[in-house]
Amino acid sequence: MSESTPAYKAPLFEPLARQPASHRIATVIEQKILRRSLRPGDDLPTETELAEQFAVNRSTVREALRRLESAGLVGREGGSKRLKVTRPGHAETASRVGRTLALDDVTFIELWEAMRAVAPRVAALTAEQGSAADVAQLEAIVSAVETARSADGAVNQVVEFFGKLAELSGNRVLQLAMQPVTRLLAPSLRRMIDRVPQGRTRILVAQRCIVEAIREHKPDEAESWMTRHVQDFRRGYELAGIALDTKVGVGSMAD
Amino acid sequence: MSESTPAYKAPLFEPLARQPASHRIATVIEQKILRRSLRPGDDLPTETELAEQFAVNRSTVREALRRLESAGLVGREGGSKRLKVTRPGHAETASRVGRTLALDDVTFIELWEAMRAVAPRVAALTAEQGSAADVAQLEAIVSAVETARSADGAVNQVVEFFGKLAELSGNRVLQLAMQPVTRLLAPSLRRMIDRVPQGRTRILVAQRCIVEAIREHKPDEAESWMTRHVQDFRRGYELAGIALDTKVGVGSMAD
């Protein structure tokens, strides 16, 4: 393949951008929100008012509002009629990221690598700050993993374990990073547990060690246990005879 | 606060969800896309056709389409009129995540911790697979960092360095995770460079070491150099006398 730019024609002129009014209106309101002129909880003007202010038809305003609504920047609370400014929820954002990744056909190994990077640090952070109450919550989840009757239940609890860990770490960035990954990884975990019987107990052991390290405030131990735990997960996957470049499906994106 | 559930009234019945038609239509189409019945590149029917099929007015269809458009699930290519199914672009998703985090007032330390977790692994992965061409690209960026005239230019190139690294790692999950973090971190980096003169050369040194480790396919070295690099960044931040719990602003969310 010729690597050089085709020199076809230097893009002498940009394609001038003619955005529809609804788009521009959405952008303007969005900027107001991002710049904190409009803050979460504030009421938006009514559609009619907005239409007057922007000097456009109400239909046009509505399209802009649907845009913002979909972006999670505005929404309703309760059965209310009025639109309020809202901060995009983590859950929603995470699910959107998950969709993006799923539609991109990311592979198991890519997700696993992300897990490999994030989870140990999360464990370490939690071990640094975790309170007794936190440990109790984690233990509750671990025993739920143990006593779960169905495989699906167990998997859900494992996901919950990671989620709670991220929450307790107090780091919202890592929390947001972890959420889509665990969600997308869940179906793989499910298959793995089905095919590798000892997998579940191995998970339990690892979780216990991690929780123990957190209880004793030993970040390094928590981190290394988590690293082993994640690596063990991968080994289980290989044991189950599943290719590492398996594409994760849309699965569990019920929304 | 009374922790027990108020027992106020057992929610015998859910508040039945009466979603507006536009919302339901968006959901139906979204499902079709997620289930791959509609695949990226496919043309959507025209608004009039959709209106007929759903037996609603065209305005209603339009609101649904604006929703999907904002979600990045459909869009136009070129100056075309027809809507096509598109996969949500990484850039767009990343910028959305960035917005969520910014509106959440995440602090510098949270972002840094994410960087601390992800960047070293990314460097290691790239070192495993990096080709000579890849190394050349990284070197180009490093020298751009060196020769950048303005501080802003240098910062942008540093962001670019991390972005390219993530891209070369071949892991789209990590790439997507890294993008919003570096973007949000950029303003802090800018301030740091302003106040700590030697910061820039330290960054250069670290980058050179990292690239070198990648060239020689030494993942462990790349990882540990990157770890040091990230930690150095934090030290610079402290040196600059900026509090670790500084909230990152919306900054650089020009979109």
Add this chain to the structure above:
DNA sequence: ATAGTCCGATTGTCGGACAATATAGTGCCC
């Protein structure tokens, strides 16, 4: 083949309309 012209299809926006219902009064009773 290229450029010019014409026409139908499609989108973006408009103005007006109406049913359903959330919200704000308003009056009534205790």
Add this chain to the structure above:
DNA sequence: GGGCACTATATTGTCCGACAATCGGACTAT
């Protein structure tokens, strides 16, 4: 005065019909 039913108003969700702009093609002349 406070609580409650009831009414009036405002607001949203949806529909209808319309029109300018423009995109996509077809068709033609060079």
